[in-house]
Amino acid sequence: MTFVVVAVVAPFTGQNQSAGDIVIGIIGCLAIAALFWWLRGRTDPEAQFRSKSKQRQAKRIKVPDNYTAIDIETTGLDTSTARIIELGAVRIRHGKPVAKFSQLVNPGFPIPADSIRVTGITDKDVRRAPDSTKALRRFLAFIGHDTLIGHNIDAFDMPIIRNEAKRDGLKPPTNQTIDTLSIARHIWPGERNRLVDVIRRLGIAKTESHRAESDAMQTAQTFEAMKRL
Structure with missing residues (x-):
């Protein structure tokens, strides 16, 4: 220089x-x-x-220790027409469950046979259950502004929940979401990554109950296990 x-x-x-x-x-x-x-x-x-x-x-994405894991059971798989028959959620704080939410929902019409076969939820079970407006209002109050964790939450659970909210005149939730299905596909590309496949692979459980609260808990356990991988 x-x-x-x-x-x-x-x-x-x-x-x-x-x-x-x-x-x-x-x-x-x-x-x-x-x-x-x-x-x-x-x-x-x-x-x-x-x-x-x-x-x-x-x-770098910050992995939360505080969140709410959710799951829903529905009358079908078409997100544009399916109605919710059960809502489930587990609130997680510092990686541990601290509160649970479980609510059957009366869809207002007979539950299809395919849905009964998968979930075991019958018309008799939901006969005295609240309608979607009352049930969803309670559910939204429970999840608050938490980050939501779910297995296929972005493609299935949230679109149906938002549709139900709009149909009932409620404000659709805008919570941040993390999809454990997307994470599983990244960790195990080319493998089957249904919730039941992942919980078996991680040694969490052998079966998936297809009941909302139980599946939400297994999703939380899955997320915590994948954080340690």
Whole structure:
């Protein structure tokens, strides 16, 4: 850098040079110095490492210890028409369950046979249960503003819950969600990653009950186990 300064300034330090020439020489010197400083930053391995480190930190997703795991049972699998027949949730604080929510819901029409076969929930079970408006209002009060964890929550549970809320004149929830199905697909690509597959793989349980509160608890256990992988 010293050589560069001398090379630029020297031609303008003679006695016959005007003040303007000297100023121009100094400006040129500063410009070249700035160029060298910029190039040094571009080629400094430590500077590149620090930049990449900051990028990694910016992209890192904070894994919550406080959240609510949820699950629903429905009259079908079509998110545009399915109605909720059971709501379940487990509130987690510091990785441990502290409160549970379970509510059967009367959909207002006979439960399809396929749904009865999977869930075991019958018309008799929901006959005295509250309608979706009352049940969903209680559910939304329970989950509050918590981050919600669910298995296939983004493609199934939340679209149905939001549809029910809109249908009942309630404000649809806008909680942040984390989908354990997406996480499982990332950890075990190419494998079957239904909730029952994942809980067996992680040694949590051998079967999935297809009841909302129980499945919500297994989802929370799944999330906690995957955090340790």
